[in-house]
Amino acid sequence: MSLEQGDIAKLARLARIRISEESSEELRQRISDILGMIDTMQAVNTDAVDPMANPHDATQRLRADVVTEVDQRDDFQRIAPATEDGLYLVPKVID
Amino acid sequence: MQWEVVxxxxxxxxxxxxxxxxxxASTAFGAxxxxxxxxxxxxxxxxxxxxxxQAVNDAILFGLAIDADICRDSVFERKNYFYPDxxxxxxxxQMDKPIVGHGVVEIRLEDGSTRNIRVHHAHLEEDAGKSLHEDFHGMSGIDLNRAGTPLIEIVSEPDLRSAEEAVAYLRKIHSIVTYLGISDGDMSQGSMRCDANVSVRLKGEEEYGTRAEIKNINSFRFVERAIKVEAQRQIDLIEDGGKVVQETRLYDSDKNETRSMRSKEEANxxxxxxxxxxxxxxxxxxxxxxxxxQMPELPDAKRQRFETEYGLSTYDASLLTAERSIADFFEACSKVAGDAKLAANWVNGELSAALNREGKALKDSPVSAEQLGGLIVRIRDNSISGKIAKQVFEALWNGDGQSADEVIEAKGLKQVSDTGALEAMVDEVIAANPAQVEQYRAADDGKRKKLIGFFVGQIMKASKGQANPGMVNQLLNKKLSD
Amino acid sequence: MPSHTVADLLRGLAAGDFSSEEITQQYLDAIADRDGQINSFITVTREQALEQARAADNARQRGNAGALCGLPIAHKDIFCTEGVRTSCASKMLDNFIAPYSATVVNNMASAGAVMLGKTNLDEFAMGSSNETSYYGTVRNPWNTDRVPGGSSGGSAAAIAAGLAPAATGTDTGGSIRQPAALCGLTGLKPTYGRVSRYGMIAFASSLDQAGPMARSAEDCALLLQSMAGFDERDSTSMDVRVDDYAGALDQDLRGLKIGLPKEYFSAGLDPAIGDAVHAALEEYRKMGAETVEISLPHTELAVPCYYVIAPAEASTNLSRFDGVRYGYRCENPADLDDLYTRSREEGFGEEVKRRILVGTYALSAGFYDAYYRKAQQIRRLIKQDFTDAFKQVDIIAGPTTPNPAFGIGEKVSDPVTMYLEDIYTIAVNLAGLPALSMPVGFAGELPAGMQLIGRDFDEGRLLAAAHQYQQRSDWHLRTAPDCA
Structure with a gap:
């Protein structure tokens, strides 16, 4: 699978990573190589195989509906880039 | 052209x-x-x-309430997108294997007819936080208290054909989830929110038109208005030769219009x-x-029971069962009152009007079911007239007394049923109004019925409304015929 | 001191031959003296370590010594440690002081372990060479022009250089076993779900597993005992009894059936490594074990399968690094979009970005079935290979890596070749099985590792098998030149 420049731009957009023009071509090349390696999977017929998401095919354990957490806002916000009045600040969100 | 809204x-x-x-973490509101x-x-x-x-149990309860299949191995998936909240x-x-599969919700329209609306599925998911747009030096503030609050998203098939049906459906969902006790259903606090997919097509057409999604509508009234205004926008657009584009729109309740959310246009x-x-x-x-x-009695079953058990009209029973709290109130009141029809009239009438007038929810009603029941008991045993009862209700509403009896006693509102006292009053009124007596006696039966009202009025006035009207009528008939 | 094993140190501490404060001080001094050359630590928690050591000495005096009381260890800088920077070797988290500790960290602290510091790794554990760290390349103590392997390369290099007797690692596709092999150590990747993932910064959630790295199998047994256990904060943690690993090391290996997958001894395997592994297998036969050739037919598909699943999971696991609540935020973002795209451009290194984009691709509309779903199906085929094999044999053995430590810079420009170095280790993660690597000789001057793979939750048998071999060999006690 060989990607085109536009594909890289689309992926970068979905992943919210800015890609500079200088690095874009190298990235395209490398990712195309990786996808080429991955494509060897396609030769195997897996029609009758159930996908496996967890190595033990285990099922979800449930938690009792109990409040266990206390307010640690100050600790958590000490490491935040920008806060005010207990809120995390980001550039204006436009709906 | 005849348009149909879908x-x-x-x-x-x-x-x-x-x-x-x-x-x-706690989910309490308003922290x-x-x-x-x-x-x-x-x-x-x-x-x-x-x-x-508990979130899993709640979702299953909802599924059972709409006769849906419960997915025995449901899967949580990640829906990837970037947003500060x-x-x-x-x-x-959940996407591929939601916990609740196909189900059905019956809605009842104003003309009394019913329709089955299919639910495509309902799934469990987490709520997002909130972006606060007050100006923080050109920044937005993010509050993540709501992040992770459990939600069920109930997705209907495109079976609704008018804004009124949409509202009826939404009210029905509201009543089911509040009956189940799995949600407080409070739209003003965002406990229930709604996205509407709206399209229009010519009547008789098979294919659906292109739909627009109106996001985050947060009241019953706005759902109705938003759908109406959006459907009209689409009809106008098509009639002017334009085309509806598939997009997300926002309802602006101030301007009563929907507008495109361009920032979310980006292909997701x-x-x-x-x-x-x-x-x-x-x-x-x-x-x-x-x-x-554990499933409680649900709205439809309760309405049917109210009709048969209490002999109520479908209309009254529907009103009383729209919310579990109202139904519970009614049943408690009716039990004390000993008369279901009177109780229904008072709950749907005086109480409901008073709540509406003051914008109060039933749980905040100053008059309890027991108090209202006690009041009705006094109407039934002729201690007070219907008119006086309204005064007693008013007093209870304002907190002037713990019970109807206490109010009646304190204000001396007890109906006068003492024959002696009433006879004296009747005699007095007859003596004071010879001309009317003359007129009455000259009249035929038909006219007499009207003329007697004058005397009753005079007596009620003299007794400040406390005279027993039945007895007054009886006495007047007798005395005027003498 | 540098060649001391965990078992030696615990015995010495118990006997009162030395105090925890003394040995902690010695390791701290060794780090100060020699880590400039190796670069195995990102953060050294000197004061805190000495404080913990003194507390451990006091606890011991009060007769209150936990299983690891006073033992200095290092934690891979992927485990959150309250009050201490937890960087995951990324600029993205260079300023991240974790407000809580991982379950593994808490478990070991409760057992009395003393934390020397946080070790270097490939950024977000994405790599097999430790060249992608924001804090610079880690060097292999056996030859400082060579890589130590990755991603737990800092932990491996620190032990091999005598800067710590043991360390924690994490293994998503071989990240404990490959650096253990390249640095001449014993390292165990437990069964998926054996050790809690809570507080361990996620790379690929369905593959990640934490485990111990040390000189000997006995050391790994002692460490795993404290690390392992059910954690209600991790939905993928398995509620399975933790065996007495150290107590079960003395097992007679007579009758043990060892499977040798023919696919693991094929072309591409360095002959010297092959010889070392064969010599070790001969020892096992001498101990009464039986070796049989087996086949794991889907081995070749493990690398492509892994390079779909791991990047796909990683691409969304790393979405939380957005410059909003913690971590790196770009300067003066023009708007929200700029905040996201520039913080992530500047905060992530090249390999991380590459994998995020590959993973995004594998999950995107139109490709999901051909990539992600396909890989999940192949994953089942790979697991089935092992299930079938374990009907015939008790453990599976083979080389850990096809080659000894490669040169720094040798493979950075060719990710695919680098990925293929993980051919023997990756399938184990896809299947969720336990596996360890132990030193079995040298390829030239560089250590060679052998991998033992076990059935689900059969760590005890793996550790015992390795321990029995280590009773008859001393490869695990060899020290790198200049590190003695």
Whole structure:
């Protein structure tokens, strides 16, 4: 699978990573190589195989509906880039 | 041209669990910003989700209430997109294997007819936080207290054909979830929110038109208005030779219009895939059975019972069963009152009007079911007239007394049924109004019935409304005929 | 001191031959003296370590010594440690002081372990060479022009250089076993779900597993005992009894059936490594074990399968690094979009970005079935290979890596070749099985490792098998030149 420049731009957009023009071509090349390696999977017929998401095919354990957490806002916000009045600040969100 | 509106609703219902769907943080409403956002809710590196049992039970209860299949191995998936109120950069939701499959909700329209609206599925997911747009030096503030609150999203088929039907459906969902006690259904606090997919087509057409999605409508009234205005916009557009584009729109209640949300226009690719931090939720038949046993009586069943057991009209029974709290109030009141029809009239009439007038919810009613029942008892035993009863109700509403009896006693409102006292009053009125007496006696039976009203009025006035009207009539008839 | 094993140190501490404060001080001094050359630590928690050591000495005096009381260890800088920077070797988290500790960290602290500091790794554990760290390349103590392997390369290099007797690691596709092999150590990747992932910064959630790295199998047994256990904060943690690993090391290996997958001894394997592994297998036969050739037919598909699943999971696991609540935020973002795209451009290194984009691709509309779903199906085929094999044999053995430590810079420009170095280790993660690597000789001057793979939750048998071999060999006690 060989990607085109536009594909890289689309992926970068979905992943919210800015890609500079200088690095874009190298990235395209490398990712195309990786996808080429991955494509060897396609030769195997897996029609009758159930996908496996967890190595033990285990099922979800449930938690009792109990409040266990206390307010640690100050600790958590000490490491935040920008806060005010207990809120995390980001550039204006436009709906 | 005859247009038909086609509507599908996606209703988000916040569940009333104590803790969040994937963390042990509290879900209480109205806490100071971010004080209920724990390490998991904030998506601190290394944190992991564990599923809340109650959220699962609530979703199953809802599924059972709409006769849906419960998925025995449902799967949580990640819906990937970036937004500041979404700390992990994905919403944990369900897509391929939602916990609740196809179901049916019956709605009742104003003309008394009913329709079945199909539910495509309902799934469990986590709520996002909130962006506050007050100006912080050109920045927005993010409060993540709501992040991780459990939701069920109920997705209908495009079976609704008018804004009124959409509202009836939404009200029905509201009554089901509040009956089940899985949500407080409070739209003003965002406990229930709705997205509407709206399209129009010519009547008789098979194909659906292109739909627009109106996001985040937060009241019954706005749902109706938003759908109406959006449908009209689409009709006008098409009639002017334009084309509806598939897009997300926002309803502006101030201007009563919908507008395109351009910032969300960008083609989304949510890259759903099974969340590897959570495992498939396996549900045993025994759990379903035990939840089925806990299932409370639901609105439709209750309405039918009210009709047969209490002899109420479908209309009255529907009003009384729209909310579980009203139904419970009515039944408690009726039990004390000993007369279901009178109780229904008072709950749907005087009480409902008073609540509306003051914008109060039933749970905040100053008059309790027992107080209202006590009041009705006094109407039934002729201690007070209907008119006086309204005064007593007013007094109870204002807190002037603990019971109807106390109010009646304190204000001396007890109906005068003492024959002696009434006779004296009747004699007095007859003596004071010879001309009217003359007229009455000269009249035929038909006219007499009208003329007697004058005398009754005079007596009621003299007795400040406390004279027993039946006895007054009897005495007058007798005395005037003498 | 540098060649001391965990077992030696615990015995010495118990006997009162030395105090925890003394040995902690010695390791701290060694780090100060020699880590400039190796670069195995990102953060050294000197004061805190000495404080913990003194507390451990006091606890011991009060007769209150936990299983690891006073033992200095290092934690891979992927585990959150309250109050201490937890960087994951990324600029993205260079300023991240974790407000809580991982379950593994808490478990070991409760057992009395003393934390020397946080070790270097490939950024977000994405790499097999430790060249992608924001804090610079880690060097292999056996030859400082060579890589130590990755991603737990800092932990491996620190032990091999005598800067710590043991360390924690994490293994997503070989990240404990490959650096253990390249640095001449014993390292165990437990069964998926054996050790809690809570507080361990996620790379690929369905593959990640934490485990111990040390000189000997006995050391790993002692460490795993404290690390392992059910954790209600991790939905993928398994509620399975933790065996007495150290107590079960003395097992007679007579009758043990060892499977040798023919796919693991094929072309591409360095002959010297092959010889070392064969010599070790001969020892096992001498101890009464039986070796049989087996086949794991889907081995070749493990690398492509892994390079879909791991990047796909990683691409969304790393979405939380958005510059909003913690971590790196770009300067003066023009708007929200700029905040996201520039913080992530500047905060992530090249390999991380590459994998995020590959993973995004594998999950995107139109490709999901051909990539992600396909890989999940192949994953089942790979697991089935092992299930079938374990009907015939008790453990599976083979080389850990096809080659000894490669040169720094040799493979950075060719990710695919680098990925293929993980051919023997990756399938184990896809299947969720336990596996360890132990030193079995040298390829030239560089250590060679052998991998033992076990059935689910059969760590005890793996550790015992390795321990029995280590009773008859001393490869695990060899020290790198200049590190003695």
């Amino acid at each position: 509507i599908g609703l996606e209703v988000h219902v916040q569940l009333t669990t104590k803790s969040k769907i994937f963390s042990g 100071t910003p971010n004080s209920q956002a724990c390490a998991v809710d904030l998506a601190l590196p290394g944190t992991l989700p564990v599923l809340n049992e 979404l700390p992990k950069g994905y919403q944990t939701s 690719d949510y890259r759903y895939f099974p969340c590897p931090d959570l495992l498939p939720v396996h549900i045993e038949q025994s759990l379903i059975d035990s939840l089925q046993k």
